[in-house]
Amino acid sequence: MNKRNWIKVSQDADTGIESIRAHFQGHAYDPHWHDSFLVGVTEHGVQQFNCRRARHYSTPGKVFLLEPGEIHDGHAPTEEGFTYSTLYLDPLWLERELLALFEHAPSNSLPGFADTLSQDPRLAKAVALAFHALHEGDLRMARQAAVDSLLAALTEHLQWRKHQALDPRLPLVAQVARDYLHAHAYEDIGLDDLARACEVDRFRLSRAFKAAFGLAPHAYLIQLRLAKARQLLANGDSPVQVASALGFADQSHLGRWFRRAYQLTPADYRKRCSNLPD
Incomplete structure (x- = not known):
């Protein structure tokens, strides 16, 4: 790893949510995917990444939203690099929590993110608060309140899609x-x-x-x-x-x-x- 790069990792014992705060200059990481939902916010610099067949630029205050299995990479196009905080949400946990929030959730459906990047200040604030509460091991009640606020903010950025054995978009x-x-x-x-x-x-x-x-x-x-x-x-x-x-x-x-x-x-x-x- 570049000596100017750093990464800090923590995991919440109650929810299993993993929190990562990191800084990268130049090349950050190769194309890869996760089996979790990723919800994060760029704190400083420009975070460049490819996902969903498009190149994205996340700048301070923008929220990036990735679904399980979505391939993405990471690069800092400017000399200062970029810093971000992100939460890794287990799909089963997230689905269970969202079904409790949605009284009329579509049957036989999965949650997903409508967009890869968002400029919603309410969502950005909720992500930041939840990150700090979980990453720094705040009081249990404070962690739960922060997570509930995050879920409430996420509901405006979700789309539901039917369970399908095969995806008609893919060979x-x-x-x-x-x-x-x-x-x-x-x-x-x-x-x-x-x-x-x-x-x-x-x-x-x-x-x-x-x-x-x-x-x-x-x-x-x-x-x-x-x-x-x-x-x-x-x-x-x-x-x-x-x-x-x-x-x-x-x-x-x-x-x-x-x-x-x-x-x-x-x-x-x-x-x-x-x-x-x-």
Whole structure:
């Protein structure tokens, strides 16, 4: 990591919400995705990132909203870099909380964000207050009140979509490949295995998959493993245990990919989230 960059991580024991405050100059992180909803605010500088097939520029006071699985990267286009605070919301937790807020929530539907960036000052204030309450371990009642205010502000930026087995916007071969990767995420899968499961050749598979998801199949598979690695590390598992359980060649292999995606070593992430000794 660039010596001028820094990152601070915490996790709320009651909700499981992970909070991250970070500063980056130059390249921040490679394309990746999370299995959480991300709600954050840019504090200083210009935060440039690609998501939903568009390039976005988040400046101070803007809120960025990412759904699980949305591929994004990060870069500082100006010399001063950028600082941001973000909350990682577990999808099951968020859905449960939102259903309690919406008396007439659509049946068989999932919540999503209408836009990737927002200039809503009410939402920005709610994000900042919730971040500080959770990240700094405020009184339990204060944390709960801040989270409730955040959820109330988020309701104006949500859209609901029906549960669908298949997304009509994406090629069928890419969706079959994705489902296969999820089902065999910790196995040593080859492109030929994936192509046979999709009943196409490897080249057609790779083109369709990258067009649909923005990553090659092997990079998507790594992201699947990294998402699980975050969970295991936060629960206190050692990097050696995690690397072995998730099919990485060794701890160093896990570490290289983890640093590229999150700008932290697995051991550092574990320590910050679990407060356990290395």
